[in-house]
Every structure is written in structure tokens, then in C-alpha cells.
Amino acid sequence: MTVLKDTQQLLDKLKNAYKKNDLATGKTVLGQIKIKLIQLPAVPPNSDFSSPTAQQELLLARDVYEHAVLLALKSQSEAALESSFTQLKTFYADTRSVLPAAPQQWMFAGLNLLRLLVANRIAEFHTELELIPAEGMTVPHVASAVQLEQWLMEGAYNKVLAAGKSLPPECSFAVEQLSATVRDEIASCAEASYPSLKLADAQVLMMLASRKETEEYAKQHGWAIEGDVVHFNKAAAADATAEQHMRLINHALLYAKELERIV
Known part of the structure; x- marks a missing residue:
């Protein structure tokens, strides 16, 4: 119980650092939390769901991994994003029998789609998209990723550039990078024309x-x-x-x- 309590306190510090945009503290605290999570019997890879505090441990760990993704987005670290999304997806899949569906699962799925789109990983984008059920497709983050991909394929760059204000704030990282790429593409065309x-x-x-x-x-x-x-x-x-x-x-x-x- 002591480890669980300590982990919860560290998670509170992580959330506070995230809200204050204190990325350095957030990264340090996240590293400390991951060491604590290894000691919890219910958390993968241990996955001892018979633990009396299993659900509490798993809910806490899921919250940690979701904030790890958000922290990586603010840090704009591709390596941290890749690792955090992989951990979060595995955690969602491995705890379905114990936990109710995560309220923000499809929001994070949409953010992952945007990450793949920015990196021009189109095959992986469509593979991940196929895994999202109908109810997930209506979530703004998923719908935004699908719309942006369609505009890029159509060459409707003006719509991509104008999309920033209408997208959820968590999507700003992708819009900024896509906008820079699109604007440079328009500039190259203008120079040639x-x-x-x-x-x-x-x-x-x-x-x-x-x-x-x-x-x-x-x-x-x-x-x-x-x-x-x-x-x-x-x-x-x-x-x-x-x-x-x-x-x-x-x-x-x-x-x-x-x-x-x-x-």
C-alpha cells in the first residue's frame, strides 16, 4: 500500500508539472513513477490481477501512461512519443478484462493518428485507423486526423493551414508541423510559378x-x-x-x- 500511495503522490506532482509547463520536472517525476510502477503486482508486465488492489493500481498506471503521452507531446520528442504511445496501447489491450474502457482512449488514438500523419507514416496511419470502432470515429481528435489526411491527399493545403483554430488544443503539435510543411510547399510552387x-x-x-x-x-x-x-x-x-x-x-x-x- 505504501508503494501505491507514493506512486499516487508522484502522479499528482506530474500532473502539476504538466499544468505549469514545467517539462524538466515532469520528465524527472515520470522516471521516478515508472520505477514505482514496476513494484506494483497488477501493473504489466507483472499483471497479477488477483492483487486486492489490482483495479486501483491499474487505474493509476493508466493515468500515468496517458500523462506520459501528453508530456511527450508538449516536449515535442518523437522518441518519447513513440515509446509512450506503445506503452499506452499495450496497457489498454492488456487490462480490458479488469478495467472499464478508458474515457479518453479514442482521444489518444486520434493523437496517435496525427503523429503518424505528421511523420508521413501513411501505412501505419491506415492500420491504426482500421482498429478504431465506429464510436471512436466521432471523437474530434480522430475525425480531425482523418480530415487532415484527406485534405493532404487532395492537395487542399489552404484548408490544412486554416484548420488550426477549429482543432482540439491537444492537436496543436501536429497542426504546427503540418502547417510549416504545407507553407513551404506553397512557397516552392510560388517560386516556380x-x-x-x-x-x-x-x-x-x-x-x-x-x-x-x-x-x-x-x-x-x-x-x-x-x-x-x-x-x-x-x-x-x-x-x-x-x-x-x-x-x-x-x-x-x-x-x-x-x-x-x-x-
Whole structure:
């Protein structure tokens, strides 16, 4: 019982650190909790569900693993995300006979879909999607991941960029990364298509919030600004065209390979 009580106290510290965005403390406390969890008989891999406190131990551990995922999302650590999602999925599967369904299971499934989408792991995305039942598909996090994947496949980049405000806050990590990728894709197309654009038109095209943000983005890409006009570098435009062609070829080959794996 002492270990269980100590673990609960550490979990409270983890939740507090998460709320305060104290990621360093959160990581330290999480490591301490995992050492404690090994000592609890009901928690996998021990899985002694005959323990008199089995359900209490498992509910606590499930809460820990869910917060481990949330902490990894805030840390934007791909390695920690991979590990945390794997542990959480295994825990959900191994405790079905003892615990009621987790209230937030499909929310975390949606976050996992978004992670796979950002990493362009399309085959795994669709494999995980097939495991989600009908009731899970209506959860905003899952529905958002499916919608974003559809827009990306359609090339509706403007919808991806505009999606941020309508998505659940936990999805912000994916939207930021997808938006950066999509905006760079639009920039490459603009370089290849136009010698120059009015600064206001470039701002609208890239869906940037202000003139200042547009000017900073232009500097990052080596574009020249004269008055209210953005001039694209012609040599860069030629390189962008070739790069875009190679990217399209690579995407097509990758997509074909992923489809083959799914089938």
C-alpha cells in the first residue's frame, strides 16, 4: 500500500508539472513513477490481477501512461512519443478484462493518428485507423486526423493551414508541423510559378498573419522585397521546380509502396 500511495503522490506532482509547463520536472517525476510502477503486482508486465488492489493500481498506471503521452507531446520528442504511445496501447489491450474502457482512449488514438500523419507514416496511419470502432470515429481528435489526411491527399493545403483554430488544443503539435510543411510547399510552387508577387498577395497565399511575418518569411527564403513587391530568386525558382518534381515522384513512389503494404 505504501508503494501505491507514493506512486499516487508522484502522479499528482506530474500532473502539476504538466499544468505549469514545467517539462524538466515532469520528465524527472515520470522516471521516478515508472520505477514505482514496476513494484506494483497488477501493473504489466507483472499483471497479477488477483492483487486486492489490482483495479486501483491499474487505474493509476493508466493515468500515468496517458500523462506520459501528453508530456511527450508538449516536449515535442518523437522518441518519447513513440515509446509512450506503445506503452499506452499495450496497457489498454492488456487490462480490458479488469478495467472499464478508458474515457479518453479514442482521444489518444486520434493523437496517435496525427503523429503518424505528421511523420508521413501513411501505412501505419491506415492500420491504426482500421482498429478504431465506429464510436471512436466521432471523437474530434480522430475525425480531425482523418480530415487532415484527406485534405493532404487532395492537395487542399489552404484548408490544412486554416484548420488550426477549429482543432482540439491537444492537436496543436501536429497542426504546427503540418502547417510549416504545407507553407513551404506553397512557397516552392510560388517560386516556380511567378517572378514576383505583391507583398499583400504573398501574405494571403502563404496565409501569414501580418506584413512583418511575411517579410520575415521572405528573408528566410532569400526573396528580395522592394516596396510592396516580393521578387523570387530565379535560380532558386529553377531549383525549386526540380526539387518539386523529385518530391512529387518520391511521394508517388512512397504512396504506391504504402498502398501495396496495406493491401
